[in-house]
């Protein structure tokens with residue numbers, strides 16, 4: 039397509055073209071989202087076009103949103119973290135076990151759960167940044183290790199029985215959607231603003247783009263990498279707390295199933311808003327896009343395997359798209 | 371043979387005469403027409419200069435030859451020895467037709483050893499299922515390097531090499547696949563970072579190849595080099611050919627630079643700097659910067675004083691220490707360093723010094739490795755240029771666009787950066803314009819001590835004068851400046867004093883006035 043643009047074309051026309059291309063490349067997924075929703079609406083008007091479905095789609099994904107924010111932060115600075123789901127699981131388990139089994143006050147348990155997540159991230163950061171160990175190996179190890187710890191403290195059983203009061207922290211209803219939805223939205227927006235409009239965001243971007251250039255420009259590279267791992271742990275812990283609070287407990291063995299959807303959404307998010315770069319808003323949009331597809335397919339009668347197929351395929355497609363987008367940007 | 375028989379044949383015999391023929395090449399990036407009906411014709415056994423200002427389209431033409439970019443439209447003709455190259459062009463495809471290309475970026479694979487880099491293409495040609503005989507490969511790599519008069523350790527990671535050594539590896543790799551008497555080697559500014567002692571030898575190798583019948587395409591901003599080596603030149607200006615295969619015989623550097631720029635070059639002139647009131651000589655004043663016992667991998671206890679407003683040059687033969695000095699004294703070096711830097715009464719131990727501390731002291735380093743240390747090529751030009759100042763210039767923690775835009779347009783005006791488009795990725799600027807972005811990034815920092823390594827690499831004759839002028843202007847404001855370079859001519863133009871290093875130690879010191887020849891001689 040790009041090669042057909044010749045110098046003889048009047049500039050206004052090619053300006054319009056490039057604007058159109060910008061919109062399709064930035065918001066293509068939104069167009070696909072609308073089209074997909076229209077198809078579901080046509081095929082299953084009684085079930086898909088209901089407020090209940092709307093609530094299912096927008097009310098259930100805050101765990102993924104916070105995991106996605108953890109992943110975005112890590113990827114922006116050029117690192118990798120496979121332990122986000124396990125950190126989330128550990129925090130959720132800690133909260134449930136402390137409150138239900140140990141009788142610790144809920145507010146204190148929430149704080150401890152968050153600290154545990156951040157501490158797990160700090161361990162990742164220490165091993166990777168200070169000791170210089172490969173991030174994939176380290177976080178893969180941490181992921182299994184933390185899963186084991188969570189299983190140990192929960193005695194391998196689902197711990198339930200958190201109060202409704204705590205649940206309200208996550209599910210209190212505003213305009214038909216639970217509080218947790220708004221938390222995710224606010225955090226994604228703040229994160230996006232930080233990346234775009236603060237020195238910290240610029241520094242993070244350059245640490246991810248070229249660590250050596252960042253170092254020679256006086257950016258505290260190690261501190262930023264370390265901070266990203268701690269944030270990752272903390273954001274995952276928030277995901278865990280919201281999850282445990284909203285369902286009233288947690289089964290520590292389920293945490294692994296959250297990793298792939300979070301990564302898929304983060305990668306696919308690079309095809310939205312700022313093509314070729316990891317970004318919070320793109321990730322947020324993608325999460326709701328993906329869940330719309332899954333809910334729609336389930337309403338059409340496909341059983342729960344569709345979500346695996348859908349997320350797996352999305353990850354591969356996402357990486358393909360973002361690779362192409364990146365090279366487009368260069369060869370334009 | 372008569373003219374009429376030529377006309378009768380259906381095939382143009384000229385096709386068989388030329389080794390490489392490119393014509394009707396058009397390339398547009400977005401709305402920016404980079405090549406317009408461009409082309410080049412190279413005869414067998416000739417050394418052909420491809421010249422033009424920064425951003426005139428030389429590298430783009432070469433990337434089209436290697437298949438990295440596709441030409442627009444249907445008019446493009448690319449022939450090697452009279453046969454059309456197989457479409458679509460791939461780097462492996464053109465190589466099999468005898469065209470070897472050394473790109474401006476060198477194309478070495480980081481994280482791998484010199485041997486692996488040199489032997490990679492040859493390794494893959496081996497039979498499947500056989501193990502690689504690394505001692506054999508290492509020996510081959512060593513022999514290949516020997517042809518370039520180099521004793522680089524084949525086991526070293528390419529990441530750890532100096533830029534000059536990297537160029538040597540890239541050239542050695544390309545030369546090993548040449549079949550003597552055939553083919554065409556394209557060198558896109560590959561000689562710019564080669565050290566001076568190997569240059570005569572390298573020119574000898576090039577001439578020898580050409581004598582045997584291999585064609586050479588030489589892209590270079592070093593006009594003396596072009597005039598001594600090239601038989602003919604093709605000149606691009608704004609993507610159009612303004613001189614196609616003009617013989618260099620009897621041409622002067624001035625004529626050539628006028629052909630390239632399309633105007634008379636306003637040469638850098640030291641008088642501009644002398645205009646400042648300069649009562650006492652530097653020697654009589656207290657130095658503004660004292661470097662003491664500077665030690666690194668190669669350096670062994672170098673002492674240098676730099677006075678306010680003084681430009682000190684540091685030069686030497688390969689591995690003399692001048693390549694290392696800028697990094698050791700600014701804390702940019704990762705390995706062990708020792709010694710101290712004293713600036714404005716603050717004394718820093720070089721063993722402990724960090725770049726952030728150094729920058730806080732006002733010591734600014736312009737590194738030579740553009741892609742590795744200078745610019746994040748995947749980010750926009752403007753964000754690269756403003757990067758070191760984003761923290762200090764943000765009010766209430768908000769990064770505003772206005773000052774960045776201001777800075778960027780000031781930089782474009784000062785160094786003539788083209789295109790002056792802040793939002794383009796740094797990677798999409800030409801090599802010389804990237805170098806200008808890098809200089810702009812640090813010139814705007816208002817240094818209290820300015821350290822530069824090869825500041826004029828990759829830039830055209832016009833930009834070279836602009837850069838020398840900018841450095842002199844900084845010094846004229848009273849800033850001490852230290853320039854490490856192998857360009858004797860640049861140093862002789864801007865420096866008040868030149869320090870020659872040998873085996874990591876101070877060897878000689880030259881004070882104005884000096885000529886480039888005297889400087890070259892002092893290196894020994």
Ligand SMILES: Nc1ncnc2c1ncn2[C@@H]1O[C@H](COP(=O)(O)OP(=O)(O)OP(=O)(O)O)[C@@H](O)[C@H]1O
Pocket residue numbers: 368369370399402404422423424425426427428429430431474788789797798799800801802803828830
């Ligand atoms: N991928 C790209 N996207 C957009 N513009 C590009 C791209 N690559 C090159 N250009 C533009 O094409 C023009 C020619 O670039 P090219 O690299 O061919 O110049 P050059 O003659 O090699 O210059 P130099 O001497 O500085 O290396 C420049 O203006 C550059 O900005």
Ligand SMILES: [Mg+2]
Pocket residue numbers: 428429430474558800801802
């Ligand atoms: Mg070039």
